[in-house]
Amino acid sequence: MANGSLAHEVSYLKYEGKHKGIAGWLLTLDHKRIGLMYLMAILLFFFVAMTLGILMRLEMLTPGETIMRPSTYNSVFTLHGVIMVFLFIIPAIPAVFGNFMLPIQIGAKDVAFPRLNLFSWYLYIAGAILAIVSLFTGGGAADTGWTFYVPYSIRSAQNVTMTTLAAFVLGFSSIVTGLNFVVTIHRLRAPGMTWFRMPLFPWALYATSWIQVLATPIIGITLALIILERLFGIGVFDASLGGDPILYQHLFWIYSHPAVYIMIIPAMGVVSEILPTFSRKDIFGYKQIAISSLGIALIGYLVWGHHMFVSGMSDASRVVFSLLTFLVAIPTGVKIFNWVATLYKASIKFSAPLYYVLAFIFIFSIGGLTGLVLGALSTDIHVTDTYFVVGHFHYVMFGGMGIMFFATMHYWFPKVFGKMYSEKIAIIACTVIIIGFNMLYFPFFILGYMGMPRRYYDYLPQFQGWHVLSTVGSWVLVSGIVFMFGNLLYALLKGPKAPMNPWGGTTLEWKVPSPPPLENFEEIPVVTGGPYVHDKPTYIMHPGKEGLNGNGVVKTANQENAI
Amino acid sequence: MSEQSQTAELTANQTYNAEHTNTNNGEHSVSYGTYFMVWLGLVALTSVTVTVAGIHLGSLTLITALLIAAVKTTLVGYHFMHLKFDNIIIKIFVMVCLGIFLCLWILTFADLSFR
């Protein structure tokens, strides 16, 4: 403990160890700094992909060529999808806020493998650089869509090889982070922090990490096979060489359906943190919510075929997959009902983070319900590969996980940066976002139902009205997003200092200074009760001073009562 | 980060004692003979796979190949990756992975066998 005394007094933002300045960040092993480095990178890519989305909507303002050629449009939606999926939503909540909050919430000084943690950030950057280089080399930006379906991905003259390689590398970053979190949760919980005293965000991260560790290798192998197929024509997927193109879709979705749970489970975990804080009462159905995360993760492995109803796979499996898909509704329903029950008869404090969470519940429910239309075999055949699908996944991915990312930023902003933002502006921005979001994406459902196919740069004149509405919606949405980030940026520079616990939260991160010191805790705390108890303390922050020894063994009769 | 290991010790203690009743963290003394025999077994199984690929067993070809691969995986995991010596939680982890993997196979075959 070279810097022992300093390390728990100076904030992690100011602390200077072996390396100073920029090197102090790029070589840091501190989980909080690594989380922030992820935040910078992820936001950068979010803005790039958002710009691409706006450009696509501009193209769709009028039928025929508006601002770009058809081949450009193909590359733009591919790039938009690849960046949003692999560089934004999959890592967003776990890599940024998971990294930052997980060790603090379970009472540890860092993750189990700090070096591996930094390594995973570099893998992420390496993958991102590969994706950028792929735009300008080979035959130009990939044009396959983010799904890289064969046979086109094998035949395309564009630089598909390097784009898949980028996704491959990004996959490793995800696996490494997942592995780190699993070990951290098993090994580094503070004394007294039993599994069922863990806050629900770590529970969600635990379920997510297992998906990352188990499912990601499958996409890795699949993408590697695409590369081998392109370079050497090995004939695994190519029907003309005896391969099976449907096998590609199986392998792709064996990963990519669980991947949608990598996106949403951490978001649901944050909902379960924010609700009890602003309801000022214990969460309803703690154990059920905790276990339902694992339930979703498990069932999530068994439903991938619902993306393949029209691929030509067997009738038997189409029926089985459709049936299994409906099972996911059970653990999801458990969560939604428990959240609503938490709000019931609570003394609700109506703050900005809660506002975003309510927006999430509303928008995500629309996404989930339209998912039923897509999960039912008969109705899916009508709307498959139309704008209905694009509408659905923007409601669940952006409206679900994206909005929750915004909520998370607002909830933990005071803790991460030690500054307060204007809640009034945050709420106004959120309102603009909700309006813009629904203007942009709700027409997609109608267009899809009318038969507008996805991934087309052109359309028939009868669709124009809805397309114009949608494009105007995209401008409203972006104004809301810019407004929201402007507010946070202003707070970062000029905001008043945040107190230790601005929202009245009960979990451990609210018991340490804002921003937290390098090693989070002066002493490893001892946990004596559940995470969301509002009326009595359930953490002993200085067990040494209070006569408890390091292993949580009680020294005085008084303490015994507390435990 | 020496503090790191401290945290680990502090908190891992309780779980560690429960889970690690009889681990020997040092060298596992396995003779080269065992490793060599396992390796021979793997080579033999590989040649069986190759041979079977040449015989026309219809839909059984794939199943046989997979069964042989499963046996080989078990051998590698158990002997070379030292699952033999690992404590129960790691074994449970591996069983969960295998269980999920089995589900993936069954569902994929629900397509392939009825197409």
Ligand code: HEM
């Ligand atoms: C800034 C707001 C956004 C706008 C204006 C936007 C717009 C669009 C448009 C117009 C398409 C193409 C539809 C088609 O022709 O098939 C699309 C596709 C897509 N978007 Fe977005 N989007 C936005 C944000 C997001 C977010 C936040 C995510 C993920 C969380 C996302 C994920 C996707 C994916 C995966 C595709 C499919 C790409 C493909 O077909 O390969 N988008 N988006």
Ligand SMILES: [Cu+2]
């Ligand atoms: Cu799915």
